Amino acid sequence: MINSKILFSFAILLLAPLMIDHSFAQISSGGFGNSPFERDFGDVKFLDAYFGTIDQKVEIEPGDANVPFTVVFANVGSQDITGIRGQLSLPMGFSGSNGPSSAIHADSDSNSIAGDNFHLTFFVNIDKNAKIQQYPGTVKVDYSRLRESGVRTSFSDFSFKVTGDSLINVKALEPFLTSLKTNYVVIVISNDGTAPISSVDIVSANTQTEMASTASSTTNIENVVILESNWDVGNIEPKSSRQLTATVYVPESLKGDTLRIPLSISYYNAHGDQHTIDRIVDFYIKGLIDLSVYGIDVIELSDTQMVIGEIINEGNEDALFGFVSLEPMGDSNIKKQTQFIDEIEIDAPVPFNIPLEFEGEPKYGEHEIKITVRYKDSVRDEIFLPYETTILVEEPSNNDESEDYTTMIVIPIVIAIAVAIFVMRRRKKEEIENS
Secondary structure: HHHHHHHHHHHHHHHHHHHHHHHHHOEEHHHHHHHOOOOOOOOEEEEEEEEEOOOOOOOOOOOOEEEEEEEEEEOOOOOOOOEEEEEOOOOOOOOOEOOOOOEEEEEOOOOOOOOOEEEEEEEEOOOOOOOOOOEEEEEEEEEOOOOOOOEEEEEEEEEOOOOOOOOOOEOOOOEEEOOEEEEEEEEEEEEEEOOOOEEEEEOOOOOOOHHHHHHOOOOOOOEEEEEOEEEEEEEEEEEEEEEEEEEEEOOOOOOOOOOEEEEEEEOOOOOOOOOEEEEEEEEEOOOOOOOEEEEEEEEEEOOOEEEEEEEEEEEOOOOOEEEEEEEEOOOOOOEEEEEEEEEEOOOEEEEEEEEEEEOOOOOOOEEEEEEEEEEEEEOOEEEEEEEEEEEEEEEOOHHHHHHHHHHHHHHHHHHHHHHHHHHHHHHHHHHHHHH
């Protein structure tokens, strides 16, 4: 009898933990349970975890604060669940938005119908010393079944990535175009961020139809001809850039304006999501300065031999601060000299005359020379136009009558040319002022 009582008491002691465990209202399912190796079938199944909201993933980098972190689940049970509440456990370097020691909690705003997905969005701070790489995490979900008392708990392990943040900029390698000519331009596409971008495709919206429906109020590209319209750039790593080339013809009407070319850039970010952004690359349109040197000859004037010639500007913009230099080539001993000619206006020949001087004894006969016209354009860039030719230097005549005759002919011609140029410039300036 005593042995029976002892056996009964011993049996009660063995069964007590099981009875106490089943008396608790909280039920563990679908996660670790009582053992980290236990995997029971439950109502909640983990689907995905990423930085961003349910509508859009976002790129983040170390040092970002109060960043949304979304975990997506599926209700795979046979009943609707409610009272959904989550707690997030992340490795060192990640903390809740309320501070390093705060727990990372989130509540679902609605119930989850059986068979549907639901999500929890947490807000996380990222330490500035965190690395751009993949990390492990754990999420705990508490919920209740409808028409059932008590709380169930699910644990899920997952991995997530600190992606880095891509930052796309565009600029022209040379920000000046010239009107009335074909320009070969280089546009630089740079990724100044910390995340790579891939499959970069760029489209130029350069047609009248496209501009009318998009950004016609901020661009003036309607009458500009761009031969290329699409560029496949490929991948761009962080802190690196790629280049694309384009052939652009600009009409005269845009001289002095800023040309704004809109670009549509499509790419895949570090999450693998496709994005399209719009950027504008700006160019300043210069006028065309098209100079030609002609009429190079040698004349004798008042016992002085002079190299004469003319410069004509067939462009649509005046050349500024003009100089003409004469220098020898080959075995010529002509002394190098420079003459200031000021502005070189369009459609008005500008004469020059440079006295001939020699290094040492004069050499008569043919001389190879180079005439260089130096000038500045509207943006004050200095430009050099070289012109190489051969001149014939004859020995000066000692016949005074011949000299007097030559002087009588040449001086009126030079004066007539100077007067004609003066009158043409004056009329042109009057026309510009009247217009």
